[in-house]
Amino acid sequence: MSLWLDESYLKQIGYRLEGFKPLNTHVFNCRCPICGDSSKKQSKRRGYFFEGKDNLMYACHNCQANMSFAHFIKDFDFNLYKQYALEKFKDNHGRIDTTSKIDEFIENFPVKVIEERFNSFYDGLPTVAECRPGHIAYDLLKSRKIPRKFYDELFYCDNFPKWTESFTGKYSTLSEHPRIIIPFWDNNGRSPYFQGRSFGKLEPRYFTYKILEDSDYKAFGIDKIDRHDIVNVVEGPFDSMFLGNCVAVASSALNKFHIPGCKHRYIFDNEKRNKDICSLMRDTIKQGKSIVIWPAYIKEKDLNDMVIAGYDVEQLVAENTFNGLAAQLKFNEWVK
Secondary structure, three states, X not given: OHHHHHHHHHHHHHHHOOOOEEEEOOEEEEOOOOOOOOOOOOOOOOEEEEEOOOOEEEEEOOOOOEEEHHHHHHHHOHHHHHHHHXXXXXXXXXXXXXXXXXXXXXXXXXXXXXXOOOOOHHHHOOEHHHHOOOOHHHHHHHHOOOOHHHOOOOEEEOOHHHHHHHHHOOXXXXXXXXXXXXXXXXXXXXXXXXXXXXXXXXXXXXXEEEOOOOOOOOOEOHHHOOOOOOEEEEOOHHHHOOOOOEEEOOOOOHHHOOOOOOOEEEOOOOOOOOHHHHHHHHHHHHOOOEEEOOOOOOOOOXXXXXXXXXOOXXXXXXXXXXXXXXXXXXXXXXXX
């Protein structure tokens, strides 16, 4: 009841929130009305409404505001808040519970505090969209055919070792070099992990950092998935950008990722000569999970390479998904 009520009132005021739009089930985004968000970039939207324990919460990446929806609407529109407070105290028959101290609730409602504040260290970095054509980061994404909508979600760092030292407090032995920063957001608007992707032939190509210790998942894109639909699971964030409802786990052990109550499809890289990949695929099939077995004519290593080669990866994945005995037979053919 409380979550439904919060969302109902949020939609009533949505037209008054600049840039307001739903992102996923129980997740909404807008320009923060508290701090006004970025004055330099009008497209910045760093305010988020998201599901708490049994209600909506609000938090902002920019000003670090964090509060319950009740707190938010009280400050935003007090008259509407009074109506909202009355709704809170209706019983199952639509009657007001007269034993409740509504006036006291209006003045002194409990505010749930988010223990972990939003990560704000990305704010000092330009997005790839801000880098413009001709910049090393922009041109890399363009050459990899990354969908344009992701340019606003990835960042550029010109001195990766120094930047990581600034918030980890740990000295880096790496020499100065730039990287693209890929944040992993969770459903509470926090960034428990991020990846740094190098340019050229610099190795390792990816560094993955863990920032928050209490995160349930290491997965890029988990904040956007629809848990009522099949969840595609891949290794790399770039690969995940070409499939709907997809997460990247930054590891080849895809079958270790599981969201209770969801259906999954595991999409390993096309590496039949890699013993570790083959072993993981065998385990996935034995577990009865859905898995993609690539057809013999596909020579590219991963989804991103397949896109660059001109393949429709959505169709490829749909037509080559198997489980059970069919998956075992197809795997035996593939691995020969």
